[in-house]
Amino acid sequence: MSPELTDRTKKKIAEISSRYASKEAALLPVLHLVQNETGFISQQEEKLVADLLDIQPIRVKEVVTFYTMFNQKQVGKYHIQVCSNLTCSLLGGESLIDHLKEKLGIAVGETTADQKFTLTTVECLGACEQAPCMMINFDYYGNLDKGKIDDILDKLE
Amino acid sequence: MAEKILTKNFGLENLFKIGVYLENKGYAAAKKALADMKPDGILEEVKAANLRGRGGAGFPAGVKWGFVPKESDKPKYLCVNADEGEPGTFKDRYIMSHNPHLLIEGIIITSYCVGIHTAFIYIRGEYEAVALRLEQAIAEAYEKGFLGKDILGSGFHLDVYVHRGAGAYICGEETALLESLEGKRGNPRLKPPFPASVGLFGCPTVINNVETISNVPSIVLNGASWFCQTGLPKDGGTRIFGVSGMVKKPGIYELPVGTSLKEIITKHAGGMKEGKNLKAVIPGGMSAPILTADEIAIDMDFDSLMQAKSMLGSAAIIVIDEETSMLDVLKRITKFYSHESCGQCTPCRIGNSWINKIVKRIADGSGKRGDLDKIVKLANNMLGKTLCPLGDAAAMPVLSIIQKFRKELETYLGN
Numbered sequence: 001m002s003p004e005l006t007d008r009t010k011k012k013i014a015e016i017s018s019r020y021a022s023k024e025a026a027l028l029p030v031l032h033l034v035q036n037e038t039g040f041i042s043q044q045e046e047k048l049v050a051d052l053l054d055i056q057p058i059r060v061k062e063v064v065t066f067y068t069m070f071n072q073k074q075v076g077k078y079h080i081q082v083c084s085n086l087t088c089s090l091l092g093g094e095s096l097i098d099h100l101k102e103k104l105g106i107a108v109g110e111t112t113a114d115q116k117f118t119l120t121t122v123e124c125l126g127a128c129e130q131a132p133c134m135m136i137n138f139d140y141y142g143n144l145d146k147g148k149i150d151d152i153l154d155k156l157e
Numbered sequence: 158m159a160e161k162i163l164t165k166n167f168g169l170e171n172l173f174k175i176g177v178y179l180e181n182k183g184y185a186a187a188k189k190a191l192a193d194m195k196p197d198g199i200l201e202e203v204k205a206a207n208l209r210g211r212g213g214a215g216f217p218a219g220v221k222w223g224f225v226p227k228e229s230d231k232p233k234y235l236c237v238n239a240d241e242g243e244p245g246t247f248k249d250r251y252i253m254s255h256n257p258h259l260l261i262e263g264i265i266i267t268s269y270c271v272g273i274h275t276a277f278i279y280i281r282g283e284y285e286a287v288a289l290r291l292e293q294a295i296a297e298a299y300e301k302g303f304l305g306k307d308i309l310g311s312g313f314h315l316d317v318y319v320h321r322g323a324g325a326y327i328c329g330e331e332t333a334l335l336e337s338l339e340g341k342r343g344n345p346r347l348k349p350p351f352p353a354s355v356g357l358f359g360c361p362t363v364i365n366n367v368e369t370i371s372n373v374p375s376i377v378l379n380g381a382s383w384f385c386q387t388g389l390p391k392d393g394g395t396r397i398f399g400v401s402g403m404v405k406k407p408g409i410y411e412l413p414v415g416t417s418l419k420e421i422i423t424k425h426a427g428g429m430k431e432g433k434n435l436k437a438v439i440p441g442g443m444s445a446p447i448l449t450a451d452e453i454a455i456d457m458d459f460d461s462l463m464q465a466k467s468m469l470g471s472a473a474i475i476v477i478d479e480e481t482s483m484l485d486v487l488k489r490i491t492k493f494y495s496h497e498s499c500g501q502c503t504p505c506r507i508g509n510s511w512i513n514k515i516v517k518r519i520a521d522g523s524g525k526r527g528d529l530d531k532i533v534k535l536a537n538n539m540l541g542k543t544l545c546p547l548g549d550a551a552a553m554p555v556l557s558i559i560q561k562f563r564k565e566l567e568t569y570l571g572n
Contacts, residue, residue: 025338124246
């Protein structure tokens with residue numbers, strides 16, 4: 001069964017598509033909108049988006065698998081993405097990743113059993129002045145240490 | 158002489174709102190350009206200012222604009238490169254979140270100069286909050302008549318859209334950015350043809366970095382000779398240096414082009430963190446060949462760094478302390494490029510993957526004598542042998558680290 005998008009999203013997709021000389025160019029923004037609703041892009045969403053933009057589903061898959069921000073499986077309510085690049089590593093990023101693994105009881109790339117947290121590592125987030133840093137969903141958190149991470153996670157419902 | 162061009166009003170509360178921006182001479186340059194200047198006059202001014210690209214390559218913006226055909230049956234496009242993926246770089250985020258109207262004003266003038274009616278800001282997907290701020294600023298600009306139809310009664314029309322990427326370093330490369338904007342994987346294109354003639358949707362396209370475009374309003378308002386008073390004659394204006402790593406005060410520092418690296422680290426960024434000693438500096442984003450502690454008495458401009466066999470790149474300075482193992486640095490760098498190679502060119506796809514495997518092997522304690530030479534061979538095989546600069550960007554830091562820290566790296570090798 002195809003996922004149903006809200007009217008608001010459908011309207012937004014139509015508006016975005018009108019910006020480009022080719023319909024296909026709306027693919028990245030449309031995938032962002034769909035993922036905001038469904039949480040991830042499965043084969044069903046690939047088909048849905050392909051139909052919306054009059055392209056083959058394989059074209060959507062090519063793109064979904066190329067860009068790291070498109071989730072190919074369900075992620076938890078809070079997607080924790082810790083920077084593992086150079087500046088963050090210099091300032092203790094690695095030990096924070098270990099701390100999160102231990103605290104959540106999962107490996108990098110996994111989701112907790114209650115579907116609350118997913119832990120991934122990412123390349124540079126463009127916030128090196130606040131290293132070590134991470135994103136939870138779309139919120140940035142910087143100048144982290146173990147205590148700060150505990151405080152941030154404890155506040156998440 | 159202006160000490161600061163882009164960040165001078167950063168201290169003002171709510172600068173991101175159009176009202177505050179207007180109260181501080183905001184859009185005065187756009188008004189001047191549209192009312193009093195011809196496109197050719199603007200082009201001459203920007204050429205005379207010798208505004209060099211702030212994204213990394215340092216190509217003069219005016220020359221780039223001049224490559225776009227004046228008469229074209231096809232529409233022309235402006236793509237602002239806000240992908241900011243070069244590790245260590247975060248300056249454009251500051252411009253866009255603190256001073257979005259400066260960028261929009263630069264976009265208006267650039268578009269008027271080149272005859273463009275549609276501009277896209279391609280922003281990295283992770284900067285969602287920044288993208289929202291840009292969209293709000295764009296909406297304000299439409300409302301006040303700075304965008305849309307018949308801008309300020311000049312007859313000139315322009316639409317500006319924000320387009321979010323989705324996590325891919327390669328999309329900061331200009332032709333990969335175009336592919337991505339067209340809804341495809343970010344695989345760089347073969348050049349020529351260059352984007353100025355065949356770019357977005359096959360149409361003539363200007364691609365400039367956020368910081369580059371944001372310099373345009375001040376050049377138009379104050380003139381090229383004013384701009385050239387700051388910085389160097391061939392490399393004028395300021396750079397927003399982003400300092401990160403083992404310094405007391407990491408952050409952005411807008412300083413004249415040519416400010417010494419030593420001054421930036423010791424004075425502006427507060428020097429090394431307590432109890433830490435300097436070992437090495439990456440001076441222009443991760444792709445820039447590394448400098449040792451003895452090499453930081455260097456002027457931060459394109460030519461000086463090129464002479465020192467490094468590069469100014471995005472002016473992102475990563476400061477490394479003595480306690481850090483260069484093998485760890487090498488491991489981080491090679492993991493990044495092995496992950497980010499788009500896979501299109503064999504030397505880059507296979508080379509980066511093998512270099513990273515060998516570095517990991519050394520880090521695991523199984524390194525063999527000859528491993529460093531193998532890495533050098535693989536890296537040399539990428540230099541100049543790929544469609545886009547990612548191959549070079551990956552090879553250069555690796556080669557420089559092995560050359561300058563070979564003795565240390567050899568201590569990790571077995572027999």
